[in-house]
Amino acid sequence: MISLPLSLDGFLSRLEDANKERFDDENWSFNEGQRAAITSADGPLCITAGPGSGKTEVLISRALRLLLVDGVAPKSILITTFTEKAAQNLEERIADRLSTLGFEDEVDANALRIGTLHSLCNDLIQEYRYPEYANVELLDADGQQLFMYDNCDFVDYVRGRGLDVEEWETISEEELSGDEWRFFKPMLGWGISDQYGPNKWQATSGAATLLDRVSQYRVDTAAMQSQAPDQWKACAEGLEKYRKTLKDNSRCDFSRLLEIFIEFIGSESGRRLVDGDEERNRPPLTHVLVDEYQDTNPLQQELYFRLAEELDQPNITVVGDDDQALYRFRGGTVECLIQFPTRAAERFDTSVETVQLRHNYRSTKDVVDWCNRYLDDYPLMQVPGARAPDKDSMLVGRDDTAGRPSVKALLEGSSDSVAAEKAAELVEQLYERDYITDYSQVAFLFKSTKETPKNAGPYVAALRERGIPVYNPRNKAFLKQTEIKFALGALLHCIDPGLDGAETINIRGRTRTQLNTWYDSYEEFVDEFDAGELAAYVETRREALEDAEGGDSLGLTLLDLFYRVLSFEPFQTWIESPDYPAPGNRLGQLSNLFDSFMSVSGAHRLSKSTRSETVSTRFLRQFYWQFCGYLEASDFDEPEDPYNQIPEGFVQVMTVHQAKGLEFPVVFTSDLDSEPWMSGTYWIEEQVRPYASINPSGTETERAERDELRRFFVAYSRAEEDLILLDNEGAPTTLSLGYSEDNDELTTEWFDDERRVRTPDDFFETAQESVGSHNSTTLKRRYSITGDVLAYRRCKRQYGYYNEMSFVPDHATQLFFGRVVHETLDRAHRHYSGEIDGVSAGTIPSDGDIETYFREVASSLKAQNIRPMSQKAEETALKYIQRFNRREGADLYPRVVDTEHHLQSNRGEFVLEGIVDVLLGDEDGREIWDYKAGSRPDSDKELDDYRAQLNTYAELYAYQRGEYPDRGVIYFVGEDSRDDAMFELSFSTGEVEDALTAFDETVRDIEQSRSTRDWFGISQMEAPSEGTCTECDIRWNCPARPQFKRNLN
Known part of the structure; x- marks a missing residue:
């Protein structure tokens, strides 16, 4: 050894x-x-x-x-x-x-x-x-935009409306023209009305980009506020105000995270x-x-x-x-x-x-030579500062490809449709002649994969016309999908019959057009899909709204209403049939967007308007302008499986950015007439350069051209065996083809003879026999005992919705109780270890200290719109934590080695992971503790689950430290008696191995369910506990408890 x-x-x-x-x-x-x-x-x-x-x-x-x-x-x-x-x-x-x-x-x-x-x-x-960074919510891109819409004053400045100048130091009423947006127009994208300026979502998107760049470029905001033009002074102050707003609301975006x-x-x-x-x-x-x-x-x-x-x-x-x-x-x-x-x-x-x-082991010699010539001989890339200093050309790492032309061109017709038909025919022949063994060995690369006439549309259509499956998840067609339009239309009919509320609050412009489309298409979809039961339910909701008194709660949230709508056909077929995986995933994504909106807006229980036969106009104003406006203004990608990035059986249609880091035996790359895109990125670099940590090389135009050259280079270098330049006859330009070694502009004449593909036979004349067998890289899935195994055992139908299709549960009140308990106790541990300012290590927090920490945590959660079920529930949680602190603190805190301790181990085909709330250790031994915010359960099954949890943690602990801990404890904070609160377990090899065997079996069951998409068919004999079902968002059409469907209203 x-x-x-x-x-x-x-x-x-x-x-x-x-x-x-x-x-x-x-x-x-x-x-x-x-x-x-x-x-x-x-x-x-x-x-x-x-x-x-x-x-x-x-x-x-x-x-x-x-x-x-x-x-x-x-x-x-x-x-x-x-x-x-x-x-x-x-x-x-x-x-x-x-x-x-x-x-x-x-x-x-x-x-x-x-x-x-x-x-x-x-x-x-x-x-x-x-x-x-305690108790802070990290916003994703959607969350940041939704938050900024109503919480960033700089948005109002960019928009030129609604600004309270009294709150600003760099802006005065006299200086404010309302046309400030014109200065920032390069950052606001297309479609800005020259008469009215940007709408609020256009201003929000532009403001988000401006503030992100000022952070990312490390602009000296103090210097900018004192020396820059007025608009940049306002931007610098706007960033400081936005940072404070994030902090006051216990939130953080990605740029602020790095700061x-x-x-x-x-x-x-x-x-x-x-x-x-x-x-x-x-x-x-x-x-x-x-x-x-x-x-x-x-x-x-x-x-x-x-x-x-x-x-x-x-x-x-x-x-x-x-x-x-x-x-x-x-x-x-x-x-x-x-x-x-x-x-x-x-x-x-x-x-x-x-x-x-330097050695390229991916591509043929011909592809490597093409890529080398393309950048090495392009004059703009020879300027000092354009490339890494003393950079040499790539060397060919493969020794089996010399003499074979593998860079070819398919340049046909005067429009993309002709070239698209020829390319689809070639792909068909590649498969039928066994040149490829799977369609996923072919990639089409574009600047944009939107399925529109000027982008990927003609090529995708031609492939599908020949029955060739296409995978194009970034086609920006999310809102065009039938199930999304139908779901949104049904919700509108439930909350705003006749769109009277939209009229009352004066929704206009693109958002109103979009609302009308969703609303009107609902009736068409009801007829098309014979959705009579859904229509009857929507009518029931309209009647309930009509019968309610103004201001009355309707007893449900937007997400709750969404899940009730989804319990009817055709949504159930789209979600639960193995033949329709994509629609269910899209509806799961829509639930995430609803959740982001509810989190930043505070919109929870729906109530009747006091002004009209709709839900409250306050809610509608937020929902229409903030949420629906965001949907209308944004392009959304389709959901993607991170464990199956290149699904077998599909031709891959990708943007070049999406293909970065990937490789394919056969690559078609198009947009050969593309010109540098002079986006606002180059404008802002020049604007903030005097105050920032950037020193870009060249003019704006030169940088844009270099970036386009790099995009083409990445596209070309994805090819392993064959690179086919694809477009109509007159499309290629010097930018896409480059220069010859003699510094002459390369033309399409370079592709004459054996490099020109007009028919499949032209391609096969110089091609090798086959690109070889299909290879795929599969990442190991990660499974936890609580989030996966116990969740699946509790209800595989819930697991299918929440874990596989990423639907979001509507459980904000339950979330509050668990989080406030765990996060306050974590502060108690930090108090004892002296990690809190002004606290000496080794002191047990008092009841007053615990209340202070509790209120801080609760305040942060509420700022994130995670609220308790009631004031009484909040006070109960505080009482539980204070009792735990008095009862256990003196013995427990001195023994704490770590909290929120992450454990994981490799289990062959998957990774097993878990997080232990508290890891204890001293001369008397090592222990793992896990807190539960409620009371000890009565059922043996739930206690068996906790036993499995502790045994799994013991195995993870042993993987990391070489031996089992001496004891495991589940502590039920809600119990009055210490004996009832403590569920203790000593570990033995046999019991741990039994738990792991059961874990492995459940993982196999999960993977079998995934392979057949069999999450949903559970019988009444397999029904989870009544409490689990009563709190379940998807109970309304569950075959295990049909009584919920009967009681749906």
Whole structure:
């Protein structure tokens, strides 16, 4: 048995031997650049990695070197990726390599800190209990927009209406013209009325982008307020006001999260991350590795630099490719990578090692040569600062493709429809002649995949006409789907019959047009789908509304009404039939949008209007302007399965951005007549440059052209075997084709003869026999005992709705009780450990302290519109926590090792994970505790579930620490008697193994249900407890309890 640490040479030798077996290639070895990147010493390292260069393998190998050669603890390594999928893929591949090398028991890959930058910042600030981020809701993109609509004064400034100038320092009534929006017009998108200016949603979207960029570019807002033009002074003040509004409402957006993390790094809480915490088994942070650095923005750069400064050495490795920078429109600045060596050397006062990975192992020689010529010979890319310094061309990593033309063109007709028909015919023949074995080996790449005549529409239509399945989840057609229009129309008929309320509150413009469409289409859909039962229910709701007194509660929320509507046909077929997976997923997405709206608006129980036969006009005003206006103003993608990004059996239709990081045997790329898009991104860079941490290279026009060149380069470099340029005859331009080695503009004549595809036979004349078998990468699913296994055992139908189709439960009041208990007790633990300002470590909180913490938590939850069922329920929760603190605090708190302790382990085909509320330890032993906010259940089945939960946690604990804890406790905070409150369990190997066997069986049941989409057919014998069913949102058509359908009103 070889012990750790390994020598560097021994490590490389073992890893190369493992890869020889994995790739079935006796000659496999790391190339010179890869070896340099892996073996580079500590300190700043910049790795420029071209497409297909084995970048991920190098990143994995460098992390393994830190673990196995340098002896770095897994928790001391932080690795950021661009997507969650990439993070999970990286973690699984590191775990796989450790297993292959024989060190999976010595090194826990699950302890590595891997994730997107935003997810890691959120997790770390919470793990280290930074006070400025306590009880904060992190808003996603939808939540941010909905929140800003009613809570950001700068929106009113951009709109030119509704601004209270008395609240501003940089604005006076005399200076305000109402036409300020004209200054910001480049950021407001299309469709702005020149007469009336932007509507409120256009202003909200523009304001969100402006404030995000000012944050992302690290603008000096003080300098901007004192020196900039009036409009930017207002923007700087608007950002400060918005930040305060977020804090006052216990919310945070993604840009503010990074700003808070930078503050956290220099705090006492941050020191525990950087320096480590021996008592809680947390080693110091020593290494930071960053993937996809080319799309980093200055705010993210500052965060990485600040973090690296705090380490004993600035051990930061960045990996990326400036030629593949695509996200300037989201704030990314490619200069962060291009200038990293210079900036890091100046910041850390040390030398920076640079390595280039040049070998492309993905593509044929012909594709590599095409990509090299395209960028290397383009004059605009030869200007200093346009690319990473001293960058060399890619080298061909494959040795089996020389002499085969694999870059071809299908350029037919004067319109896209002709080229589309030819392309569809070719795809059909690729499959029928066994050149491909699965349609997913073919990708069509576009600038936009909207199924409109000028975008992907003709190509998608031609494929479908031939019966070829197409996967196009980002076609922005969410609101055009029948089930979405039908559901929204039915809701409108329930809450605003005749749209009288819309008329009363004067809804106009595009939003009113959209409302009319939904409302009018409802009757058509009722007839088309023979939805008589649904129509009868909607009429019942209208009558109930008519009979109610003004101001009366209607006894249900918007989400509750939504679920009642979905209990009727045709929604039930769309949701529960195995033949209709997509409509159910879309309706689940719609429930999430309703939830976001209810969270930021505070709209809960519906009530009758005092002015008309509708629900309250206050609610309608919010619902129409804020929610429906957002739907109308936004383009929504279809829901995607993160575990099946490239579904088999479908031709993949993607944007180039979507395809980044992917590869396909056959790639069709279109939009060959595309011109640089002079978006507001380039305008704002110029505007804020004097006050910001940005120094973009070139003029606005030059930057736009370079970004379009990079987009084409990414599209071209996705191809493994065949790259087919696809468009109508006259479409290609110099921008899409580039220049020859003689600096002449390339023309379509380059594709004459064997490179021109007019018929499928033209393609096959020079093609290889086959691209080979279909390969797919499958991520391991993650299962928890509470969120998955026990949830599925409780009710597989609920599991199908909530876990698989992402419907959101309407349980805000139940959520309040559980969260206020857990989060207040967490503050009690922090109080004892001295992590709260002004508190000495080792003191037990008093009843008054507990009440203070309770009120702070409750206030934060209410600011997020998570409210108690009643004032009495809130006071009951406080009483429970104070009693627990008095009864258990003196013995419990001194023994706390960690709270909200995350555990996970690999279980072959899946990952098992869980979170323990409290981890205890002293000389008397180790314990795991889990808090339950209510009372001890009477049923043996529920207690058996808790027993399974503790046994599963014991296994996870043993995976991490090598032995079972001495005891597990479920503590029911709502019990008067301590004996009733404590459910204790000692662990034995047999019982733990039995629990895990049962866990594995349930996971197999879940996966079987997923494969057949069999979530819904439960019998009355399989019915969950009556309490579970009574609180269930989807009870109205449940076959296990048909009485709910009979009582539906």
